[in-house]
Amino acid sequence: MSKIYGLTGGIASGKSTVLNLFRHNKFIVYDADYVARDVVKVGTVGLKQITQQFGEQILLPDGNLNRRKLSSIVFGDRDELDKLDKITRPLIKKEILQTVAEVKRSTDKTISIFEIPLLFEGNYQNYFDGVISVYVEPQIQLHRLMRRNALSKEVALEQINSQMSMYEKKERADFVIDNSEDLAHLQDEFSRLIPQL
Numbered sequence: 520m521s522k523i524y525g526l527t528g529g530i531a532s533g534k535s536t537v538l539n540l541f542r543h544n545k546f547i548v549y550d551a552d553y554v555a556r557d558v559v560k561v562g563t564v565g566l567k568q569i570t571q572q573f574g575e576q577i578l579l580p581d582g583n584l585n586r587r588k589l590s591s592i593v594f595g596d597r598d599e600l601d602k603l604d605k606i607t608r609p610l611i612k613k614e615i616l617q618t619v620a621e622v623k624r625s626t627d628k629t630i631s632i633f634e635i636p637l638l639f640e641g642n643y644q645n646y647f648d649g650v651i652s653v654y655v656e657p658q659i660q661l662h663r664l665m666r667r668n669a670l671s672k673e674v675a676l677e678q679i680n681s682q683m684s685m686y687e688k689k690e691r692a693d694f695v696i697d698n699s700e701d702l703a704h705l706q707d708e709f710s711r712l713i714p715q716l
C-alpha cells in the first residue's frame with residue numbers, strides 16, 4: 520500500500536511552492552485546485568448549478584466561469600460562500616477521495632502528496648497517513664497575498680478570513696513547515712521534514 524500525505528495551510532502560505540519542492544524531489548503530487556477547476560468546466564453539472572445560483576453574471580462571454588467575479592461575490596459574504604461551498608464541496612470531495620483510494624491501492628512505493636487548501640474545513644484528515652501544514656506569519660501572509668494577486672488590504676483580509684485560521688491549521692497538523700522567511704529557509708524546513716515521512 521502506498522503512502523499519501525495531505526498538504527494544507529492558509530491562503531498564500533506557500534502550499535504550491537512547497538508542492539513544487541516535493542515534485543522536484545520525485546514525490547508524486549496532486550493538487551485539489553485542479554480538481555476544483557475541473558468540476559466547474561464548461562458543460563459540467565457544477566457550472567450549471569453555479570449559474571443557476573449566482574446568475575449569468577458569473578460567466579465570461581465564452582461561457583467559462585468568471586473566477587474573479589465569483590470571488591468578489593463570495594469572499595466577504597459568508598452566506599454567498601456557503602451557497603458556493605454547498606455546490607462545489609461534494610463534487611470536489613468525490614474526485615479527491617477516488618484519487619486517494621487509487622493511490623492507496625497502488626503498490627508503487629513512491630510517497631504521494633495531495634495539496635488541499637481546505638483540508639481541515641472539508642474533514643479530509645483521516646484519509647491520509649498524515650497532514651503537513653504550511654505556516655506563515657500573518658503579516659507576511661497578507662503582504663504576499665496582496666502582492667501576488669494585486670489586491671487591496673481589505674479584499675486580501677476578506678479572503679484570509681474566509682478560512683480556518685492558520686494557527687488552527689498548524690495546531691491540527693502532524694507536521695509543520697514554517698514559510699515566514701526566504702526560500703533558502705523554506706528549503707531547509709523541507710529538508711528537515713523529508714526523513715520524517
Ligand SMILES: CC(C)(COP(=O)(O)OP(=O)(O)OC[C@H]1O[C@@H](n2cnc3c(N)ncnc32)[C@H](O)[C@@H]1O)[C@@H](O)C(=O)NCCC(=O)NCCS
Nearest residue numbers: 529530551552555586587589590604607611636637681682
Ligand atoms: C471562488 C473561486 C471561483 C475563486 O477563484 P480564483 O481563481 O480567484 O482562486 P483559486 O481557486 O485559485 O483559490 C485561491 C485560494 O482561495 C482559497 N479558497 C478557494 N475557495 C475557497 C472556499 N470555498 N472557502 C475558503 N477559501 C477558499 C483557497 O486557499 C485557494 O487556494 C474559486 O476559488 C472556487 O471556485 N472556489 C470553490 C471551490 C473550492 O472550494 N476550492 C478550494 C480548493 S479545494
Ligand SMILES: Nc1ncnc2c1ncn2[C@@H]1O[C@H](COP(=O)(O)OP(=O)(O)OP(=O)(O)O)[C@@H](O)[C@H]1O
Nearest residue numbers: 529530531532533534535536663667700701702705
Ligand atoms: N519563502 C518565500 N519568500 C518569498 N515569497 C514567497 C515565499 N514562499 C512563497 N512566496 C510567494 O508567496 C506567494 C504565495 O505562495 P504560493 O502561491 O505557493 O501559496 P499558496 O498557499 O499555494 O496560495 P493559494 O492558497 O492562493 O493557492 C507566491 O507569490 C509565492 O511566489
